[in-house]
Amino acid sequence: xxxxxxxxxxxxxxxxxxxxxxxxxxxxxxxxxxxxxxxxxxxxxxxxxxxxxxxxxxxxxxxxxxxxxxxxxxxxxxxxxxxxxxxxxxxxxxxxxxxxxxxxxxxxxxxxxxxxxxxxxxxxxxxxxxxxxxxxxxxxxxxxxxxxxxxxxxxxxxxxxxxxxxxxxxxxxxxxxxxxxxxxxxxxxxxxxxxxxxxxxxxxxxxxxxxxxxxxxxxxxxxxxxxxxxxxxxxxxxxxxxxxxxxxxxxxxxxxxxxxxxxxxxxxxxxxxxxxxxxxxxxxxxxxxxxxxxxxxxxxxxxxxxxxxxxxxxxxxxxxxxxxxxxxxxxxxxxxxxxxxxxxxxxxxxxxxxxxxxxxxxxxxxxxxxxxxxxxxxxxxxxxx
Numbered sequence: 406x407x408x409x410x411x412x413x414x415x416x417x418x419x420x421x422x423x424x425x426x427x428x429x430x431x432x433x434x435x436x437x438x439x440x441x442x443x444x445x446x447x448x449x450x451x452x453x454x455x456x457x458x459x460x461x462x463x464x465x466x467x468x469x470x471x472x473x474x475x476x477x478x479x480x481x482x483x484x485x486x487x488x489x490x491x492x493x494x495x496x497x498x499x500x501x502x503x504x505x506x507x508x509x510x511x512x513x514x515x516x517x518x519x520x521x522x523x524x525x526x527x528x529x530x531x532x533x534x535x536x537x538x539x540x541x542x543x544x545x546x547x548x549x550x551x552x553x554x555x556x557x558x559x560x561x562x563x564x565x566x567x568x569x570x571x572x573x574x575x576x577x578x579x580x581x582x583x584x585x586x587x588x589x590x591x592x593x594x595x596x597x598x599x600x601x602x603x604x605x606x607x608x609x610x611x612x613x614x615x616x617x618x619x620x621x622x623x624x625x626x627x628x629x630x631x632x633x634x635x636x637x638x639x640x641x642x643x644x645x646x647x648x649x650x651x652x653x654x655x656x657x658x659x660x661x662x663x664x665x666x667x668x669x670x671x672x673x674x675x676x677x678x679x680x681x682x683x684x685x686x687x688x689x690x691x692x693x694x695x696x697x698x699x700x701x702x703x704x705x706x707x708x709x710x711x712x713x714x715x716x717x718x719x720x721x722x723x724x725x726x727x728x729x730x731x732x733x734x735x736x737x738x739x740x741x742x743x744x745x746x747x748x749x750x751x752x753x754x755x756x757x758x759x760x761x762x763x764x765x766x767x768x769x770x771x772x773x774x775x776x777x778x779x780x781x782x783x784x785x786x787x788x789x790x
Contacts, residue, residue: 619652
C-alpha cells in the first residue's frame with residue numbers, strides 16, 4: 406500500500422535528525438508519534454517535501470484519507486522524479502477506492518455588523534426628497550451559531566462502480582431572536598471511480614425549516630465530478646436540477662446550477678483556487694425568474710509555526726427577467742466581497758484545527774433605496790491536516 410522513497414533535498418541538521426526519528430517511528434508503526442514529529446518539522450520548514458510524503462504515508466496507514474490526499478497532492482505539485490509521481494498517483498487511486506465510510510462535521514460562531522441587511526444611513530433620498538428610515542430598516546448587529554454534519558456510505562457494487570448514500574443536516578441559531586433554522590436531507594446515487602478520478606450521478610431530497618416551522622421541500626437531480634488534470638491542477642464541480650415547493654406559497658421554483666472549481670497547487674507554500682457558479686431560477690411562487698453568476702478566487706499560503714492563511718475575493722451578479730411592480734424596472738444586483746481565513750494546525754480538537762475568518766460583503770441593487778455592507782468574524786473548526 407505504501408512504499409518508502411527518498412527524495413534528495415537539503416535541510417538543517419535538526420530537521421534531518423527529527424526526520425530520522427519520524428522514519429523510525431513509522432517503521433515501528435507508531436504513526437501518531439511520527440505525525441507529531443513531522444508536523445514539528447513542517448512548522449519550521451514547510452518546503453521539506455520528503456516530510457510531506459512521509460505524512461501522507463502515515464495518514465494513509467491510519468486510514469485518514471483526506472489528510473493523506475492533502476499532503477500527497479502538495480508533493481505531486483513539486484518538481485519530483487516521474488517514478489515518485491507514479492507512486493503518489495497509485496496511492497491516490499487506492500484512496501479513491503477506500504472511502505466507503507465518511508463522516509464530516511463542523512461549526513462556527515459568527516458575529517455580524519449587519520445581520521439584517523439594513524442601511525447604515527438613517528436618511529435616504531427618494532426622487533430627491535429625503536426620507537427617514539424606521540429602526541427596523543437600519544443595520545443591526547447580530548450573532549449566529551452554525552453547525553453541520555454528514556454521513557456518506559459508498560459500498561463497492563461491481564468493479565469501478567460504487568453506491569452513494571448520504572444523510573446530512575445543517576442549521577443556525579440566532580440568540581437575539583431565539584430563531585432556529587435548519588435543513589435535513591439525503592442523497593442516493595452511483596459513482597464511477599477510475600484511478601484518481603471520480604464521477605457521480607444521483608437524486609437528492611432536502612427539507613428546510615425556518616424558525617422551527619417547515620418552509621420548503623426540494624427534489625434534486627445532480628451530477629458531480631473530481632478529476633486530476635495534471636500533477637498541479639485539479640478540476641471538480643457539480644450540475645444540479647432542482648424543484649422546490651413552499652409551505653405557505655402557491656407555485657414552485659425550478660433551478661439549474663452549474664458550479665466548478667479549479668485548484669492549482671503551485672508548491673508546498675502556495676496554492677490557488679478559482680471557483681465559479683452559474684444558475685437560473687424559474688419561480689412560479691415569486692413570479693420573477695432570475696439568473697446568477699458568481700466568481701471566487703482564493704489563495705493558500707502555508708507558513709511556519711503551523712499557520713495557513715487563505716485570503717479570498719468574490720464577485721456576483723443577479724439579473725431578474727420580470728419588472729418590479731413598484732419601480733417598474735428589472736432588478737439587477739451586484740455583490741462584492743473579500744475575506745481572510747487563518748488556521749493553526751498545532752492545536753488539536755477532535756482531529757480538527759481552530760480557525761478565525763473575517764468577511765466583508767457589499768451589495769447594491771438598481772431598485773433598492775440603499776446599498777448594504779456587512780462585516781463578520783467567524784470562529785470555528787476545520788479539518789486538521
